[in-house]
Every structure is written in C-alpha cells, then in structure tokens.
Amino acid sequence: MNTLKELLHIDSVSGDESKMTDFLIRYTHKRMSSWKVTPEIYFGDDFHDCLLLKFGNPTTAVFAHIDTIGFMARYENQLVPVGGPEIIEGCYLVGMDSLGPIRCKLHTYEGAAYHDFGRPIERGTRLSFEQSIKIDEEFIEAAYLDNRLGIYNALQLCETLENGWVVFSTYEEHGGGSIPYLLNFIQKRAPIKQALISDITWVTDGVHHGEGVAISIRDKFIPRKKFLDKVIGLAEKSSIPFQLEVEAAGGSDGREIQFSPYAIDWCFIGAPEDHVHTPHEKVALKDLDAMIKMYQFLMKHL
Amino acid sequence: MNTLKELLHIDSVSGDESKMTDFLIRYTHKRMSSWKVTPEIYFGDDFHDCLLLKFGNPTTAVFAHIDTIGFMARYENQLVPVGGPEIIEGCYLVGMDSLGPIRCKLHTYEGAAYHDFGRPIERGTRLSFEQSIKIDEEFIEAAYLDNRLGIYNALQLCETLENGWVVFSTYEEHGGGSIPYLLNFIQKRAPIKQALISDITWVTDGVHHGEGVAISIRDKFIPRKKFLDKVIGLAEKSSIPFQLEVEAAGGSDGREIQFSPYAIDWCFIGAPEDHVHTPHEKVALKDLDAMIKMYQFLMKHL
Amino acid sequence: MNTLKELLHIDSVSGDESKMTDFLIRYTHKRMSSWKVTPEIYFGDDFHDCLLLKFGNPTTAVFAHIDTIGFMARYENQLVPVGGPEIIEGCYLVGMDSLGPIRCKLHTYEGAAYHDFGRPIERGTRLSFEQSIKIDEEFIEAAYLDNRLGIYNALQLCETLENGWVVFSTYEEHGGGSIPYLLNFIQKRAPIKQALISDITWVTDGVHHGEGVAISIRDKFIPRKKFLDKVIGLAEKSSIPFQLEVEAAGGSDGREIQFSPYAIDWCFIGAPEDHVHTPHEKVALKDLDAMIKMYQFLMKHL
Numbered sequence: 040m041n042t043l044k045e046l047l048h049i050d051s052v053s054g055d056e057s058k059m060t061d062f063l064i065r066y067t068h069k070r071m072s073s074w075k076v077t078p079e080i081y082f083g084d085d086f087h088d089c090l091l092l093k094f095g096n097p098t099t100a101v102f103a104h105i106d107t108i109g110f111m112a113r114y115e116n117q118l119v120p121v122g123g124p125e126i127i128e129g130c131y132l133v134g135m136d137s138l139g140p141i142r143c144k145l146h147t148y149e150g151a152a153y154h155d156f157g158r159p160i161e162r163g164t165r166l167s168f169e170q171s172i173k174i175d176e177e178f179i180e181a182a183y184l185d186n187r188l189g190i191y192n193a194l195q196l197c198e199t200l201e202n203g204w205v206v207f208s209t210y211e212e213h214g215g216g217s218i219p220y221l222l223n224f225i226q227k228r229a230p231i232k233q234a235l236i237s238d239i240t241w242v243t244d245g246v247h248h249g250e251g252v253a254i255s256i257r258d259k260f261i262p263r264k265k266f267l268d269k270v271i272g273l274a275e276k277s278s279i280p281f282q283l284e285v286e287a288a289g290g291s292d293g294r295e296i297q298f299s300p301y302a303i304d305w306c307f308i309g310a311p312e313d314h315v316h317t318p319h320e321k322v323a324l325k326d327l328d329a330m331i332k333m334y335q336f337l338m339k340h341l
Numbered sequence: 342m343n344t345l346k347e348l349l350h351i352d353s354v355s356g357d358e359s360k361m362t363d364f365l366i367r368y369t370h371k372r373m374s375s376w377k378v379t380p381e382i383y384f385g386d387d388f389h390d391c392l393l394l395k396f397g398n399p400t401t402a403v404f405a406h407i408d409t410i411g412f413m414a415r416y417e418n419q420l421v422p423v424g425g426p427e428i429i430e431g432c433y434l435v436g437m438d439s440l441g442p443i444r445c446k447l448h449t450y451e452g453a454a455y456h457d458f459g460r461p462i463e464r465g466t467r468l469s470f471e472q473s474i475k476i477d478e479e480f481i482e483a484a485y486l487d488n489r490l491g492i493y494n495a496l497q498l499c500e501t502l503e504n505g506w507v508v509f510s511t512y513e514e515h516g517g518g519s520i521p522y523l524l525n526f527i528q529k530r531a532p533i534k535q536a537l538i539s540d541i542t543w544v545t546d547g548v549h550h551g552e553g554v555a556i557s558i559r560d561k562f563i564p565r566k567k568f569l570d571k572v573i574g575l576a577e578k579s580s581i582p583f584q585l586e587v588e589a590a591g592g593s594d595g596r597e598i599q600f601s602p603y604a605i606d607w608c609f610i611g612a613p614e615d616h617v618h619t620p621h622e623k624v625a626l627k628d629l630d631a632m633i634k635m636y637q638f639l640m641k642h643l
Numbered sequence: 644m645n646t647l648k649e650l651l652h653i654d655s656v657s658g659d660e661s662k663m664t665d666f667l668i669r670y671t672h673k674r675m676s677s678w679k680v681t682p683e684i685y686f687g688d689d690f691h692d693c694l695l696l697k698f699g700n701p702t703t704a705v706f707a708h709i710d711t712i713g714f715m716a717r718y719e720n721q722l723v724p725v726g727g728p729e730i731i732e733g734c735y736l737v738g739m740d741s742l743g744p745i746r747c748k749l750h751t752y753e754g755a756a757y758h759d760f761g762r763p764i765e766r767g768t769r770l771s772f773e774q775s776i777k778i779d780e781e782f783i784e785a786a787y788l789d790n791r792l793g794i795y796n797a798l799q800l801c802e803t804l805e806n807g808w809v810v811f812s813t814y815e816e817h818g819g820g821s822i823p824y825l826l827n828f829i830q831k832r833a834p835i836k837q838a839l840i841s842d843i844t845w846v847t848d849g850v851h852h853g854e855g856v857a858i859s860i861r862d863k864f865i866p867r868k869k870f871l872d873k874v875i876g877l878a879e880k881s882s883i884p885f886q887l888e889v890e891a892a893g894g895s896d897g898r899e900i901q902f903s904p905y906a907i908d909w910c911f912i913g914a915p916e917d918h919v920h921t922p923h924e925k926v927a928l929k930d931l932d933a934m935i936k937m938y939q940f941l942m943k944h945l
Contacts, residue, residue, distance in 0.1 A: 054861075054867040084836070087867055087906045111861065113889040114849030120891070121865065128360070162849070162887040163860035163871065174824040185408065204370070213865055223904040245416030245464070256465035257356075261423065261515055263389060264357040267465065283464040285415040287422070295520040300525040300904070302389045534688070547718030547766070559658075559715065560765035562815055563725065565691060566659040569767065585766040588718040589724070599820040602827040602904070604691045 040174070042066070042194065046187040047172055050134070052109035052120050052165040053213035056088040059105040059190075063090050063207055066194065071105050074201045081224070089217050090207040091224070092197065099233040099341050100204035100225060101334065102292045103193040104211030105214055106316070107183045108316055109167040110145070110152065112136075112160040117147065118152040121165065122212030125317045126152050131169035136161040142169065151322070154316040168318040175247075177323060184320040185239040188327055190235050192309075195331045196338060203338050204231060211238075211292050218295035226301050233266065233341055236293045237334065239322065240284060246311045248323040251280030252330040255307035258289035268302035270337065277336045280329045284311075308333060342476070344368070344496065348489040349474055351639040352436070353466040354411035355423050355515035358390040361407045365392050365509055370498065377501045383526070384528065391519050392509040393526070401535040401643050402527060403636065404520070404594045405495040406513030406525045409485045410597035410618055411469040412447070412454065413468065414438075419453040423467065424514030428454050428620045433471035436569050438463040444471065447548075457615045470620040479625060480550075485542040486614055486622040488631055490514070494539050494611075498640060505640050506533060513540075513594050522595035528603050535568065535643055538593045538609040540585060541624065541638065548613045550625040553582030554632040557609035560591035568606035572639065582631045586613075610635060644778070646670070646798065650791040651776055654738070656713035656769040657725050657817035660692040663709045663794075667694050667811055670798065679803045685828070693821050694811040695828070696801065703837040703945050704808035704829060705938065706822070706896045707797040708815030710785045711772040712920055714749070714756065716740075716764040718767060722749065722756040725769065726816030730756050730922045735773035740765040746773065749839050772922040782852075788916055788924040789843040790815070792931055796841050796913075799935045800942060807942050808835060815842075815896050821827060822899035837870065837945055839936065840897045840911040843926065850915045852927040855884030856934040859911035862893035864901050870908035874941065879939045884933045888915075912937060 051059035064082055067090075071077055078092035083149060088105075108122035126147055132154065134141045141164070143156035154160065162250045163277070170184040182189075193205050204225060209217045225231060240246065240253045254274060258269055284307075296305040310326035353361035366384055367390075373379055380394035390407075412434060422428070428449055436443045438452075443466070444603060445458035450607065470484040483489075490539065495507050506527060509520045527533060542548065542555050558569055577581045590621035599608040612628035657706035667688055671694075675681055682696035692709075712726035724730070730751055736758065738745045745768070748761035757762065772786040783822060785791075797809050808829060813821040829835060844850065844857050858878060860871055878885045888911075900909040914930035 054865040057869060083908055085909075088869075091744050111865075112890060113891075114847075119861070119889060174491045185683070187432075208864075210901075214863075214901075216864075217906075219904040220906045221901060257421070259516075260518075261356040261413075261512075264467070265359065265390075285413060285421060285464050287415075291354055295902075297512075297516075298521060298597075300521040302519075304389075459888070493914070516874060542879075545718075560817075563658040563715075563814075567661060567692075568838075587715060587723060587766050599818075600899075601813075602823040604689055604821075604824045606691075 043187065043191045044172060046190055047169055047183060049182050050167050052209050053106040054104065054169050055165050056106050056209045060088045060090055067092065074084055074197055076201050087217065088209050089221055091221065092205040093229055094200045094205070095108055095202035096259045097203045097229050097231055098234065100231045101196060101235045101237050101338065102206045102208055103189040103237040103327055104186050104208045104292055105190060106209050106212050107167060108212045112162060112164040112166065116153045116164065119153055123316055127317060130318055133169045134164055134166035134245050136164040141166065149283065153262050163262050167236050169265055171318065178321055179324060180319055182318040182320065184322050185315065188239055188322060189299040189309060191239040191333055192330050196334050199335060208292055215292065215295050218292050219299065222296070222299050224302060231236065233305060234293045234303055234305040234339065235334065236305060236306060238291050238309045239312050240307065241289070241315055242311045242313045242321060243286070246282050246284050248311065249325050250282045250314065252308060252326055252333045253284040253311050255284040255286070260288045260290065260294050262293065262306050263304050266306060270306050273337055273340050274333065279332045279335060279336060299339070345489065345493045346474060348492055349483050349485060350607055352469050353408055354469050355408040355512050358408050358511045360454050364388045369394065372542055376499055378503050384541065389524055390511050391487055393523065394507040394533055396502045396507070399505045399506035399533055400535065401640060402508055402510045403495055403498060403537050403539050403640065404510055404531045405491040406488050406510045406594055407492060408511050408514050409469060410514045411467050414466040414523055415462060416464065416469065417593040418455045418457070420456055420468070429619060432539045432620055434467035434468040434469050436466055438466040443468065466609060472622065479519055481541045481626060482621055482623045484620040484622065486624050487617065490541055490624060491539040493609060494632050494636055498636045501637060502640055503585050512596055517594065517597050519559055519593050520548070521601065524601050524603060525600070533605060536598050536607040536626050537636065537639065538595045538607060539608060540593050542609065542611050543615050543617055544613045544615045545588070548586050548614065550615065551627050552584045554610060554635045555584050555586040555613050557586040557588070560588045560609065562592065562596050564595065564608050565606050568608060569630065573607050574638055575642050576635065579635065581638060647778060647791065647795045648776060650794055651785050651787060652774055653708055656771050657710040657814050659769050660710050660813045664692045671696065678801055680805050691821065692813050693825055695808040695825065697833055698809070699806035700805045701807045701833050701835055703839065703942060704810055704835045705797055705800060705839050705841050705942070706810045706812055707793040707841040708790050708812045708896055709794060710813050710816050711771060712816045713769050716766060716768040716770065718766065720757045720759070722758055722770070724756070727920055731921060734922055735943050736770040738768055738770035740768040744849050745770065763829050775922065782922055782925055784925045786922040786924065788926050789919065790842055790903045792926060793841040793913060796934050796938055800938045803939060806941055811918055812896055813873050819896065819899050822896050823903065826900070826903050827906060835907060838900050838907055839938065839941065840895045840909060842895050842911060842913045844911065844913050845893070845919055846915045846917045847890070850888050851884050852915065852917065856885045856912060856930055857915050857936045858890040859888040859890070862890045862895065863909065864898050865896065866897065866910050867908050869916065870910060871884040876911050877941055877944050878937065883940060885937060919944050
C-alpha cells in the first residue's frame with residue numbers, strides 16, 4: 040500500500056501530469072528488474088506526458104489515466120472546473136503558483152466556485168482537493184482514488200505480465216486527447232486487437248461495495264457484444280468476484296478507442312466507488328483486490 | 342420485396358450486429374454471380390461486424406448502417422435506451438438472454454422505461470421493437486425501416502454497380518465508431534474522394550411523402566457546397582423525383598466522414614419516413630423507388 | 644489595411660469557402676516574391692477549400708480559419724444558423740441564389756429566425772451579415788473580424804517567416820472537419836510538434852480592449868501546461884503587450900489538434916473582440932498590432 044499512498048499524494052490535474060509521469064518512470068526503472076518480463080519503455084516529448092510499457096508480444100493493452108479532476112484559477116477569485124469535480128462549499132484546495140504554495144477554501148455562490156486565498160492566485164493555476172487518506176479493514180477513502188487505483192492496478196499487473204501493453208494516458212478527465220496518438224504509436228509498434236480500461240466506476244443501485252470488480256457492459260458508449268461475451272465468459276471461469284454494470288452515462292478512455300481508426304475491442308473493468316469526484320472517494324478493499332486479480336487473469340487468457 | 346422482409350426480421354441493435362452481417366455475407370455469396378461486376382469482399386475480425394464490397398475501381402463509396410436503435414436491460418426491470426428510440430407506453434419488445442426468448446411490454450414512469458417481463462432479464466440484454474410489417478400500394482410501415490431500407494437500397498445497387506465501394510457499417514445509431522477504421526482501410530486499399538450515405542431521413546414541413554428521395558443539404562453537419570452542387574446538378578439531369586432537405590439537427594455516418602483524416606466529400610441521400618424511431622416507421626414506396634434509381638444514376642455519373 | 648478590407652468583403656460561410664481560398668491563392672502568388680522565404684503552396688481537390696503554405700523547415704504551424712458563421716435558407720422563409728450567429732431582429736443579411744443577389748432583413752419569432760425577402764430563397768442558400776466597416780484611431784468594427792483578423796495576421800506573418808506552416812482551414816465555425824486531413828498531410832510532408840491558433844477571442848471581465856493580444860490558457864479545452872509555460876515565458880521576454888485568458892467555454896481549431904492522432908502542442912493566441920458573432924464585432928487596433936508582433940516573435944523563438 041505504500042506505492043498507493045505515494046500515488047495519492049502526487050498532484051496531476053489534467054494537462055499538468057508530468058509529476059505523475061516522472062514518478063512512474065522512476066518507479067518502473069526501480070522495480071522492473073523484479074518483474075517477470077522486462078518491458079520496453081516509451082516516454083518523452085513524442086508522447087507528451089504519457090508513458091507506455093510493452094511486455095512481450097501484445098494483443099491487448101491496459102489503459103490507466105494518470106490525470107485527475109480539479110480547478111483552475113480564473114480572474115478575481117473565480118475558479119473554473121477541470122473535468123467534473125463536485126463543487127463542495129468549504130472544501131480545501133491546494134496548489135502552487137510562482138509566488139509559492141496555496142491552500143484555500145472553496146466557496147460557492149449561485150452555483151459558481153470561488154476561492155478565499157489571501158492573495159490573488161495567478162491565472163491558470165491548477166488546484167486540487169487537499170488529500171486525506173483513510174484506510175480501515177474494509178475501505179479506502181481518499182481524493183482521487185479515480186484513478187490512482189487504476190494506476191496502482193496497472194503497476195501490480197506489471198509484476199507478472201508476460202504479453203501486453205500497459206499504457207498511462209493523460210487528459211481523460213477533461214475530454215481526452217492522448218489516446219489517439221498513443222494508439223497511432225501502438226498500432227505501428229506492436230498492434231493490439233483488445234483493450235481494457237483500468238479505471239474506477241460508480242456505486243449505483245445495481246453495483247455495490249464489496250461485490251467484486253465491475254465489468255461494464257456499457258456507459259454512455261457500448262462495447263461490442265462479442266468482446267463483452269468473451270470477457271464475461273472468462274470472468275465466470277476465473278472465480279474472482281465481479282458484478283456487471285449497465286449505465287446510460289459516463290465515459291472513459293474507451294470512448295476514444297471506440298472512435299479510433301482501428302478495429303479494437305474495449306471494455307471498462309474497475310472497482311466501484313462512492314462519493315465520485317469528491318475529496319472522499321471510497322472503495323472497498325475487496326473490490327480493489329478483485330480488480331487486481333481480474334486483470335492478471337484476463338491478461339493471461341484473453 | 343422478400344429480401345426486404347428478411348432484413349426487417351433480423352435483430353441487430355447497435356453493438357450486436359453480427360446476425361445482420363452473417364445474412365449479408367450469405368446474401369452476397371448467393372447473389373453475386375448474377376451481379377454485373379463481382380466484388381472483392383472484406384469482413385471478419387479486422388472489420389468487427391462490418392462488411393465491405395469493392396466493385397471495380399472506386400472513387401465513391403456508399404455507406405449503409407446495419408444497426409438499429411433499441412433498449413438494454415439494466416437493473417431490476419429498468420431499460421436503458423440504445424440510440425434514440427421513442428419511449429412508447431405499452432409497445433412490445435423482443436430479445437433473448439441465456440434463459441431463452443423474451444417478449445415483454447414497455448412501461449414508462451416519470452420519463453424512464455421499464456419492462457414487465459415475468460422474470461428478471463439478464464443485465465445487458467438487448468431488446469428491440471417487435472416487428473410488424475404492413476405494405477399496401479402506397480406505403481411500407483414497419484419497425485427499423487431506418488435503416489433496413491438503406492441496406493436494401495445498397496443491395497439493389499450491387500446488381501449493376503461497376504465502380505464503387507458498398508459498405509455496411511455498425512454502431513451508427515449509438516454515436517458511431519466503425520466509420521474511422523473502415524475509412525482507414527478503404528483509403529489504403531482503394532481510396533475514395535466521395536461518399537453517399539444510404540440512410541432514411543424525416544418527413545418534415547419541407548420534405549413530404551411521395552415527392553421523391555431527399556437529398557440532404559444539411560443536418561446537424563454541413564457537406565461542402567461544391568459537392569452538393571455537383572450532386573444536385575446530376576439529380577436534376579436524372580429526371581428521378583427528389584426533394585431538397587435543410588435541417589438543423591440529426592446526424593449520420595456522414596458526420597464521421599466529415600471529421601475523418603481524409604478530404605472526402607459526403608452527402609446524405611435517402612427516402613423520408615414518418616414516425617421516426619417508433620415501431621411504425623412509414624415510407625412511401627415511390628420514394629424508396631426514387632432512392633434506388635437515384636443511387637444507380639449517381640454511382641454511374643458522379 | 645487594404646488587404647484587410649478586401650478580406651472583410653469576401654463571403655465564406657462554413658462549407659462554401661472557395662471564394663476566400665481563391666483570393667488567398669491569388670494574394671500569395673502576387674505577394675510571395677517580396678516575402679523573405681518563398682513557400683511551397685498546397686491547395687486543390689485533395690485539400691478541399693483549404694490552403695497550406697510551407698516555409699523552410701517547420702516545427703510549428705499557424706492555423707487561421709477562413710470560414711464565417713451565417714445562416715442557411717430552409718423552407719418557407721425560415722433561416723437555420725450556420726455556426727453560432729447572434730440572432731438580431733432587423734439586421735441585414737446578404738447572399739446569392741440562382742435567381743440573383745439577395746438582401747433581406749432577419750426577423751425573429753419565438754426564438755427562431757426568418758427572412759423578409761420578396762421572393763422565396765432557394766433551399767440551402769447561405770446568407771451572411773451585410774458588411775459595414777468602421778475604423779477610427781483606436782478600433783476597427785465590422786462583421787467577421789472573427790476570423791478575418793486571424794487571416795490578416797497570418798498573411799502579415801508570411802512577409803518575414805523563415806520556418807513554419809501557415810494553414811488556412813475551413814468549417815471551424817460549424818464543428819470543424821478540415822484539421823484532421825490537414826494534419827494528416829502536414830505530418831507526412833513536414834511534421835510539426837507545435838501549433839498556434841490565429842483566431843479572435845472574447846472581451847470578458849478579465850480580458851480587456853487595448854491590453855494586448857490574449858494568450859489563452861484554456862477555453863472549453865486545455866492545452867498542455869508545459870507548452871503554455873514555454874509560450875508565456877517567451878511572451879514575457881518579447882515585451883509585446885499580452886493578457887492571459889482563462890475561459891470555461893468556447894473552442895477553436897485547437898480542439899481538433901488536441902484530439903488528433905499526433906502529439907502536437909497547441910495554444911490559441913488572438914486579439915479579443917466585443918459583440919462576438921454580430922455584424923458589429925469590435926477589436927482594438929493596438930491588440931491587433933500586438934497579435935501580429937507576437938506571432939512574428941513566437942514563430943522565430945518557439
């Protein structure tokens with residue numbers, strides 16, 4: 040869990056993910072000697088702030104987005120959302136501009152968000168929820184479990200993965216934009232036919248804490264039935280707990296795979312969380328464990 | 342009309358189009374010996390559930406989407422729309438899950454849709470409108486004329502087509518996603534500069550039953566004027582009845598051609614229907630006839 | 644300013660930009676002998692109504708859209724917007740159909756737009772705001788400063804540009820669609836890593852007339868912070884007046900660069916205007932001057 044705690048303390052609001060990328064590059068270099076297969080590593084200017092790991096001969100890729108929602112300072116003391124954060128009166132935000140570190144409270148007025156910091160914050164400064172992690176025997180509660188848990192899952196997968204891409208993408212919370220060039224590269228370097236989206240979904244009236252990882256049959260977009268049948272069939276064989284999700288809304292990196300110029304099947308698989316996009320996202324540890332096991336199983340058998 | 346009736350009885354809600362693809366592959370193999378030109382046939386895993394027929398040396402492609410709107414079973418007896426079906430109290434839906442065939446009524450409550458089937462329906466099961474076909478001397482009335490008529494038109498075109506792609510696409514009713522990889526393939530295999538969208542449009546205050554096939558000057562998106570002028574100029578020479586459509590909303594596979602990485606002109610051409618996205622879509626046979634003739638004419642002269 | 648006045652008198656509502664393209668081709672051929680570097684020129688059927696100029700060895704491209712908002716004649720005397728024009732009771736619209744030139748008034752009724760022309764206007768005919776240009780010592784006021792000023796800026800840049808693409812795009816006001824194939828061509832011919840969007844933005848509570856060109860930190864979409872830092876850092880060194888914009892809405896050709904299959908950084912830089920998308924768009928001449936100087940500076944140092 041130390042890695043997870045480190046991940047939870049790194050700020051990377053959409054468009055400014057480089058600190059997370061740097062962490063993941065260092066982590067990979069430090070850990071990969073103990074991984075079953077040594078991956079090829081791709082990062083740098085040609086990939087903006089993304090990172091790709093190629094293990095063996097891939098047919099499938101796992102995508103985990105490394106950005107988070109947050110806020111951006113506008114004029115006066117106005118705040119503009121980045122992605123879709125909950126606007127919560129009185130919650131604490133943190134960040135940094137050229138004058139130094141920032142810690143302030145969010146206030147709401149007629150639906151809009153403002154900060155109460157003692158001096159002007161430079162235009163365009165990104166702020167994120169102040170982090171506070173609680174872990175007991177059943178649950179983890181923190182800001183940005185979406186998608187630090189998806190990253191953590193991908194890193195756990197690296198330990199034993201023999202064949203597959205593990206891809207850390209940017210911008211997902213704010214409309215996307217990295218998946219198209221990542222896929223362009225992947226399809227030229229070592230093409231895939233299948234993709235799994237390692238991300239966190241919602242507790243709803245049909246998806247509950249503690250009942251396993253959610254395999255999403257649809258959100259706003261709909262993966263192809265043939266591939267869903269294959270994934271669910273394998274999940275049934277795995278004896279790892281899972282639940283099936285059917286939503287009318289919501290999106291993920293899967294959306295950009297759906298609309299890419301390649302015939303790549305995709306499926307969102309992730310633990311469900313409560314209090315989505317608040318400072319207190321909450322996930323059952325059992326579901327996180329099922330998520331990790333399910334990815335290991337599927338990446339072997341898909 | 343037997344082919345059309347067969348088409349109307351095949352379920353293929355977006356994301357689950359494989360039964361329609363199988364039909365079209367069988368149909369092509371059975372019929373193509375009598376076609377003027379024998380096409381190259383492309384289908385299979387690299388094309389998901391799409392099918393492409395290449396006749397001669399194409400400069401133009403005809404796109405007909407093979408999916409339909411419908412519903413998906415969520416939790417309890419909730420239904421989530423696939424695409425944009427009309428939610429009609431009391432209409433009959435049919436489908437199939439692992440426990441067997443399903444026939445149920447749709448009920449509405451506060452704008453949401455539910456089913457009344459005697460047992461739970463498995464999560465993610467697709468349901469479609471129960472089919473009922475009425476044909477008299479003037480009109481055809483059935484579920485899913487959109488886009489069974491577009492498919493039928495494309496198949497009629499195959500009889501005499503010398504040069505051109507005929508492409509059967511998926512997912513159109515639910516945001517799209519097949520056109521990008523289809524175009525990627527087409528532009529590598531035998532590139533096009535022009536595309537016609539073989540699909541069904543709306544009867545409105547300016548487009549009426551029986552006044553010919555509609556050539557759409559715009560829907561939500563706007564084709565290039567130069568190409569519209571060329572198409573309309575040819576249509577005028579053809580002496581086939583047509584009417585010009587100008588709408589502010591609605592979309593088609595043309596949208597994904599507009600936003601593709603290729604400079605391909607496109608135009609939507611199709612018969613207008615009443616009772617759009619209900620079980621009782623209605624099209625004038627004269628307009629269907631004009632649609633078929635117009636495609637044959639344009640694909641010769643464009 | 645004569646070139647600017649000529650630009651302001653050319654109609655090119657989205658989808659019908661060929662008159663503007665023709666002007667720009669003629670202008671380029673006439674002027675380029677006096678330019679510091681002679682560009683390679685790309686236009687014609689493979690680029691629809693776009694035009695690309697390649698100077699030297701580019702790493703950056705400047706994009707200026709050549710289309711404008713406007714209206715399209717529907718049925719009866721209805722008008723459908725092209726892009727997002729302000730619907731202003733009593734404003735004059737002009738255009739042309741096969742029966743001759745059109746000048747009419749726009750009327751509104753229950754939020755919809757109608758024309759009062761003395762005869763029916765042919766379906767699909769494009770109408771634009773009647774042009775009226777006012778220039779004093781401080782301001783220019785006219786229809787379609789967005790984006791005639793962006794074009795003008797790009798043309799001024801051509802005078803001294805040594806390395807870079809100057810690209811004239813279409814369709815921007817109505818959802819886009821030319822950037823994907825332009826980028827596809829650019830990345831094959833002489834690839835770029837950076838893009839500047841030469842377009843006009845809004846006067847708001849944080850961006851004012853006369854305070855310099857606006858460098859946009861975000862609109863609806865968010866460029867990458869690393870690139871923004873680089874651009875703003877250079878702007879600070881330039882001693883050219885600029886102001887930083889932070890908006891939650893609005894879009895530009897930058898959107899399609901963000902979602903392209905290439906890792907290209909982008910930033911919107913343009914003078915702010917008042918009365919956006921009306922016949923009386925208004926820009927401070929000082930801001931236009933700063934825009935021109937900033938592009939010349941950045942294209943040298945980026």
